[in-house]
Amino acid sequence: MASHRRPRQPSRARVTVLTTAAAAAVAISAQAANAAPSAKPSxxxxxxxxxxxxxxxxxxxxxxxxxxxxxxxxxxxxxxxxxxxxxxxxxxxxxxxxxxxxxxxxxxxxxxxxxxxxxxxxxxxxxxxxxxxxxxxxxxxxxxxxxxxxxxxxxxxxxxxxxxxxxxxxxxxxxxxxxxxxxxxxxxxxxxxLNSLTAQEKAQLAAEQSRASRASERAALSDPTAPPASSHASGRAGAAFSAAQSKIGTPYVYGATGPSSFDCSGLTSWAYAQAGVSIPRTSEAQANIGTRIYSQSQLQVGDLVFFFNDIHHVGLYAGNGQILHAPRTGTVVRYESMSTIGGPFMFGVRV
Incomplete structure (x- = not known):
């Protein structure tokens, strides 16, 4: 005689266990997704x-x-x-x-x-x-x-x-x-x-920097007040600027004061020394000499120009809103727009 018993229903406890296990599996999957390596930075x-x-x-x-x-x-x-x-x-x-x-x-x-x-x-x-x-x-x-x-x-x-x-x-x-x-x-x-970049990306970055430097050089030399690279400008600021121009293309090296490599304040102190003027070694100390100029429109070629709130960067004004400076590691002495330095212009100093 066939049995007419009803099939056993899963207990409430068993359902709870199964539900918990499923939830845990979903959570583990989510964690695994989150743990996956993030996309390579652009x-x-x-x-x-x-x-x-x-x-x-x-x-x-x-x-x-x-x-x-x-x-x-x-x-x-x-x-x-x-x-x-x-x-x-x-x-x-x-x-x-x-x-x-x-x-x-x-x-x-x-x-x-x-x-x-x-x-x-x-x-x-x-x-x-x-x-x-x-x-x-x-x-x-x-x-x-x-x-x-x-x-x-x-x-x-x-x-x-x-x-x-x-x-x-x-x-x-x-x-x-x-x-x-x-x-x-x-x-x-x-x-x-930088090593994480592909060769193509490195080349693109170098090309961008080169284009920006050439554009800044054209802008600076189009200023009628800027002394051409081939001449020896009059006045000590002009003489310092001409000395710095002679070092265009020289590599940046931290702590260096020339003549074969420079950091930012190393270039400015060296340039003024060539003009017969002794100025302090560091940007912070250089900011405390001469006459301060707060309006960019009143800057003259060869004036010292300072950037960032803590005055940790200095260059020489080159005219037309450009400076001549030693930017950072991996670069060389070059022209650059004051708007692309990465920090605010604070003031200039006329030595």
Whole structure:
């Protein structure tokens, strides 16, 4: 006899388990989709990221330049102080020898004065501070002892100053190393991004930069106030500009001051040096010399022009809204429109 039992219905618990499993499978699929590698950045996206990294590298470069300049200054100051200490020690030895001769003469003539004998056996400073001591000495002895005391104090001050500067130098060297690592890190990151481009994309970027540079050069040289590359302009600003023109095509290298490579402030300081004018090494320091000009329309060829809020980029005004500058790693000294620098024009400086 056939069974007429109804088929078993799945329990509510079993349905819940199946539903949960299905939901989990959907979630895992979604996570897998999200975990899939993102699309390769476009050429323009890479350029934007690289430009930002180069800007950060240039900020660190100017800090590096400042630390390097401070290090060199401290080294010179320490060397001068050490030379002074060496000469001072020689003078002190001569004074002591002279006083020793005086003591020997006293001994031969009947004995050494007690106060002088005390000096020769120990440090005289505390003893000389007592007025009664000087009263017991002859005028010649007192004069000799006073000179020795003054020289000892002078040497102590010089040695203390040298010690302080040596500590400052050690801290500066540490800062210099840190800034150098920052620059190198940003440049390495930018290079990694550039290496992700195809050969065709790299060629396109290079062509775009070349076209922009040629357009800027044509614009600058069409300005009647701009001195042609073949002439030596009058005035120190013009002379500095002509010197910079002679370096068009020279590669950018961070920390470089010429003549075969430059960074931004390295080019401007070198150019003005060729015109017989000494200006500071860093863009921040260069911004604090001369006469500031806030209106772009009042700029003249050869004026220093500064960009970004922290003044970390500087070039030479070339006329018609163009500058001549050392832009960043991977480029050369060239003309460029002020509108494409990547940061706001802050002001110019007429040296």
């Amino acid at each position: 050429k323009d996206e890479v350029k934007s990221k690289v430009d930002k990294l180069y800007e950060q590298a240039e900020q660190a470069t100017e800090k590096y330049n400042g630390a390097k300049e401070k290090q060199e200054k401290l080294q010179k100051e320490i060397s001068t102080i050490q030379d002074n200490v060496a000469r001072g020690q020689q003078d002190l030895n001569k004074l002591r020898d002279s006083l020793g001769s005086l003591a020997a003469g006293q001994y031969r003539s009947g004995g050494i004065d007690a106060s002088l004998q005390l000096f020769l056996s120990s440090h005289p400073d505390d003893y000389l501070d007592k007025a009664s001591t000087l009263d017991q000495l002859s005028g010649q002895q007192a004069d000799a002892l006073k000179k020795i005391q003054d020289k000892q104090r002078e040497l102590a001050q010089d040695r203390a100053e040298a010690t302080a500067k040596l500590k400052d130098l050690a801290a500066t060297r540490t800062e210099l190393g840190n800034k150098k690592k920052q620059v190198q890190g940003k440049l390495a990151e930018a290079q990694k991004l």
